[in-house]
Amino acid sequence: MNREYLGVDVGGTLSKIVYTTGDYWEYKKMPTTQINAVDHWINSHFNNPVIHITGGKAGLFTQKSALPVKKINEFEATCEGVRWLLEEKGLLSRTGSRFMVTNVGTGTSIHFVNGDSYERIGGSGVGGGTLLGLSYLLTGEDNYDEILTLGQNGKGENLNITVGDIYSHEVPPISGDLTASNFGNVSRMKEESFSKEDYISAVVRMIGETITTMGVQAAERLKTDSVVYIGSTFSHHDTLKDIIKGYTELRGKKAFFLEHGEYSGAIGAFLNKGLKKAIL
Incomplete structure (x- = not known):
C-alpha cells in the first residue's frame, strides 16, 4: 500500500497542513495553540502517514506525535514552496x-x-x-x-x-x-x-x-x-x-x-527537494 505524506508548517500562531487527494492539493489551517487538535485531526484522517514538518513550533509537535516525523529547515521549505507555487500559477516567467x-x-x-x-x-x-x-x-x-x-x-x-x-x-x-x-x-x-x-x-x-x-x-x-x-x-x-x-x-x-502563499512552508516541507543555501 502506498504511504501517505503530509507537509505541516507549525508556526507561532497557525499550523498549516498540505496533502494530496488524487491530482488535487488540499489545504487546512488550525491554531497552533490547539496543537493536540492538530495531532488528533491528522490521526483521524490518515493511516500512519509520513509527516514532513517545519516551522518554529515543529519541535513541540514532534514531542506530541507518535507518527514518523521528518523535520525540514523552515527557510528552505518556504522558498521551495514559493517556487513551486510560482511554477503552478504560471508566474515564474x-x-x-x-x-x-x-x-x-x-x-x-x-x-x-x-x-x-x-x-x-x-x-x-x-x-x-x-x-x-x-x-x-x-x-x-x-x-x-x-x-x-x-x-x-x-x-x-x-x-x-x-x-x-x-x-x-x-x-x-x-x-x-x-x-x-x-x-x-x-x-x-x-x-x-x-x-x-x-x-x-x-x-x-x-x-x-x-x-x-x-x-x-x-x-x-x-x-x-x-x-x-x-x-x-x-x-x-x-x-x-x-x-x-x-x-x-x-x-x-x-x-x-500567491494564492495559498501562506502554505509555502508546508508545501516545501511536503516536496522536500532541498534547495541549496546560497553564499552571497
Whole structure:
C-alpha cells in the first residue's frame, strides 16, 4: 500500500497542513495553540502517514506525535514552496529565477531565491503580531476578523505626516504621497478625534510600508525587480495587499501575491527537494 505524506508548517500562531487527494492539493489551517487538535485531526484522517514538518513550533509537535516525523529547515521549505507555487500559477516567467520572498507571519522574514539556491537576507519584528498587538493597545480590539473589518473602513493616513506636508511650499524631491512619519501628525491628533477604524487603518499602513521598504531595498541591492509576498497575515486582508502593491510599484518593483502563499512552508516541507543555501 502506498504511504501517505503530509507537509505541516507549525508556526507561532497557525499550523498549516498540505496533502494530496488524487491530482488535487488540499489545504487546512488550525491554531497552533490547539496543537493536540492538530495531532488528533491528522490521526483521524490518515493511516500512519509520513509527516514532513517545519516551522518554529515543529519541535513541540514532534514531542506530541507518535507518527514518523521528518523535520525540514523552515527557510528552505518556504522558498521551495514559493517556487513551486510560482511554477503552478504560471508566474515564474514574470518573476524570473531571481526574486525576493517577503514572508509576513507573526514577524517578517526576507529571503532571496536565485534558481535552486536561497539565502535569508534579514527580517523584522514588524508583522501580523504587530497588527494584533498595536490594534489591541490603541482600541481594545483583539479579534482578528473584527480588526480587519475596522481597518478597512478607517482613514489612517490622517494620523501620518507625508513628504508633501513637509515640503508644503515647494516641490518635494520625492513623491509627496510617501509617508514621512507614521503616527507623526501630533498636532492634528490634539485638535481632532479619531475612531477605532482610523487607528487600526494607520497601523495597517505603517506595517505595510515598513515591510515593503525592507523587501524593496533588498531587491534593489540584489538586482531583481520581483518581490513575492506571502504569509497568513494577507489572508482576507485586501487593504494591506493594496498598500504593499502600491508602495512596491511606487518604488519601481513588481509585487506578487500567491494564492495559498501562506502554505509555502508546508508545501516545501511536503516536496522536500532541498534547495541549496546560497553564499552571497
